[in-house]
Amino acid sequence: MGQTYLSGALEASLAADLNDQTGLLQFGLNAGTNVILCYSQPVQPTDKLVPAIKEVFESFCVPGELEDLRGMPVGSIASVEGCGNLTLSAAVDLLTVVNPLATVATAAVPLAKISLQEGGSLSVVGALSFTGEYKIQASKLDADRVLLGYSRMRGKELDVNFTSAVSVSAAVGSFDFIKILLQAVSPDAALSVDDLKKAGLQDDEIQVMSKAIAAGIERSLEVAFRAELDFSDEHTSAFLYEIDLSALDDAAKVAVRGALRGNLSGVEGGPLAGVKSLRSVTGTTRERTRKLNLSLLGALNVASIAELVQKSTFIVDPDTGNITIIDKTTASEVGLTINNFAKDAAKLRRILADGFLTTSVYRSSQTGFKLNINSRCWAFELLNSTSFDGIQGCLNIAGCLGLMSGADAKSKLEALGARADHLEFGRSIFFADSGYDDAIFRTLFFDDSGHGRPQPYYEKIGRNAMAATLPPGDPTDRARLLPLTNDKVWQAMSGGQTTFPVVLAPYGFNSVEIADITGDYSIIMWWSSAMHSMSESLANLLAFLSKTGTQDPTGNTFTSLREDLNKKVKAVTQQTHDRFSEPWGLVTMDLASGHRSQTNLLVASPRFNLSLSRRQTSALGG
Secondary structure, X not given: OOOXXXXXXXXXXOOOOHHHOOOOOOOOEOOOOEEEEEEEEEEOOOOOHHHHHHHHHHOOOOOOOHHHHHHOOOOOEEEEEEEEEEEEEEEEEEEEEEEEEOOHHHHOOOOOOOOOOOOOEEEEEEEEEEEEEEEEEEEEOOOOEEEEEEEEOOOOOOEEEEEEHHHHOOOOOHHHHHHHHHHHHOOOXXXXXXXXXXXXXXHHHHHHHHHHHHHHHHHHHHHHHHHHHHHOOOOOOOEEEEEEHHHOOHXXXXXXXXXXXXXXXXXXXXXXXXXXXXXXXXXXXXXXXXXXXXXXXXXXXXXXXXXXXXXXXXXXXXXOOOEEEEEHHHHHHHOOOHHHHHHOHHHHHHHHHHHHHHHHHHOOOOOOOOXXXXXXXXXXXXXXXXXXXXXXXXXXXXXXXXXXXXXXXXXXHHHOOOOHHHOEOOOEEXXXXXXXXXXXXXXOOEOOOOOEXXXXXXXXXXXXXXXXXXXXXXXXXXXXXXXXXXXXXXXXXXXOHHHHHHHHHXXXXXXXXXXXXXXXXXXXXXXXXXXXXXHHHHHHHHHHHHHHOOOOOOOHHHHHHHHHHHHHHHHHHOOOOHHHHOHHHHHHHHHHOOOOOEEEEEEEOOOOEEEEEEOOOOOOOO
């Protein structure tokens, strides 16, 4: 503030054979691309222009070596812009989040008590790279001190790649990696590679498991680093160091020289004489709680973690890195294999959504699911191009989840500026998840007095959730919102889809709009009738248990009631809509619980970022 600068810039091309040269001025930039060298120094507003320009170019500095930094005048700034790779080694601790989910098959038999835990930590070391257009900038603070910063170019994005040490040589110690993960999940994971081989697993199968785990860890960290990078806006350095040139020892000199060439491993490796880290994407990623989500689908009928590994397949969501351990029978029934997970992310998420719906019933039934950790549902979207409407849609979901008020959402949109609706927000990540324990699961089906929820209760929730999750700016919104927000119209549609054209005729909707309304109506009625149906079966089972005080599976009445519940659950999951695995499903369940679940929401993009969370609240009677 109050300073005047004069800047000069040169644009040049890096030689195509630069990689074969021994020159110092590479900055991690790619050969054969253009580079912009910029130098700025303070001037007085009264200075003569021509002499000032002459001095700028006579003093022009390219910060390629320590001596260049020492020779910069106080207050001057030198930068290099181009396309290349910033590389470093990274060590990060991942907190394991275990998501126990049920299937109908596991519920039909007495359930074994498998010991599970959350909060185990995995220490992961690997090579991290940021690829794309970036700027290296050196600012001379005084005779000895320099600020050295690395930032992405305005309006540009950096791709993130993380390669763990395990994936480099998965055959070496591959089983150890499986064991470390599972011991973070369960305290009784005392298994050896011989145990697996005795169960019939071959060396190549063990290696495939290890590679799947490594792929999940790597993708999880890439998403985490990308989100952290997006949280550093266009005017903030992703990496920023204060260098005291007079205090550098030999190790620090080597590290800073490496940094000037695009390799940040040295300056990121730990304390160095004369080097102070002011900001680091990797540092903040390490400081925040980074999670590896592990879903156990259909595995609650096993006696131990060893049995789980022997009978299961490891599937990785290619977008999020979430790992699912699914029993081989279930995986075969739905056509999931380790080799095809890359093209089946949507199918996998639908199956997990099925599992969460099933789990909500069985963990409410008090007939075997006695777990001390939450089961979770989640929604994830990765968009390569995000509009203003997309950001508004994320805020609408946050509001419907009770994480922010309408006034706060409006304020955040207004802060983007009057022309925000014309902005392109770039690649964005949306992630939301909610965790439920047994008591909160029961609130999905029963009110605080223990009475079952009527179907109209669920219909209203489904309509509210649908209205909140409609894509803003969709030309059919006007039509779709009418039955969702108008009780009279909704009741008039109760005659069935064949009556819709007549009911909706006064509003002049076209065939496309009526088709969209029909789709909304179908999924809301599926979910509301399913929840009400399962609530009735649950009520009958719990009433019996409250009178008899027994859960003896050999009793005829108990068996009959449990089988009725199984049939209801199976019928529901066979008709699950794909949209239940989208934000709408997460929102409906949260609304049905009265916003009691532990919920987190993240939106990360180059121009807009949001992180919200809510603690779990106790359900009455639980």
